[in-house]
Amino acid sequence: MLGNIADFFSSGANVMFFVFALLAIGGAIFMISFTKVVSMVVSAAVTFLSLAGLYVLLEAEFLAMAQVLVYAGGISILMIFGIVMTRHKGEEPEDKRRWHHIGLWIGIAGLFGILFYAFQNVSFPKGELATPEDNTLEIGKRLFTEQVIPFELMSILLTVAFIGAIILAKREEE
Structure with missing residues (x-):
């Protein structure tokens, strides 16, 4: 079972895939978890940039550049302008979402456990893609x-x- 993990991490591309995937998932989770809008925008930008990295690993350079220019650049700047242009109250919301955070982390652990089990027991077909x-x-x-x-x-x-x-x-x- 652990032999599959060692085989997976023996390639540099697989390690980078794992890093970009963790950044994409973590950025998305932090975006929906944060309460400050600027932190949400930064988390979304991390997600967009890590998705661009995944596109580079898939040898889709055009999509990667479009992801960086359109989403990480354009959408993030547009969100920041939206924050600057709107009025905000100076009050900080109380943290009443304790059970939300506990449920979130339990769900994350469960998801990773299911994915780990599924990836250990599946055999992917070997083949070449004609690009x-x-x-x-x-x-x-x-x-x-x-x-x-x-x-x-x-x-x-x-x-x-x-x-x-x-x-x-x-x-x-x-």
Whole structure:
């Protein structure tokens, strides 16, 4: 049983996968556990960056860069601007969620126990995946040939949402 763990950690890629997976899960758990909004944003950014690391391990460099630029950069900055632009009361909430935290840690331990047991008793098939030479080029080809209409509709939708956000922000100033 422990031989599988030693085999798993014998590869550097597997060790990095384990580190990125722990960071992603930990960041997500801390995001829903924290009560201060800035701490939540930092936890979300850690999750986004660790997911980008997982994409790099999967040799999906384009997705990793998009994850860093769009989520870790754009969404985190947008959340921080939202925090700065809104009014907050100066009161600190009392910690009435003690049972919530205890249940959370019991659930986490149970989840990891189930996953540990499942991974020890499963045999993954060995096989090679035929990846293209340049996956970014393949994504670009498919995006601008087969998927061009959904791509353009999404850009129009995002532009309309951005303009609507600006109009709502201007109305609140007045």
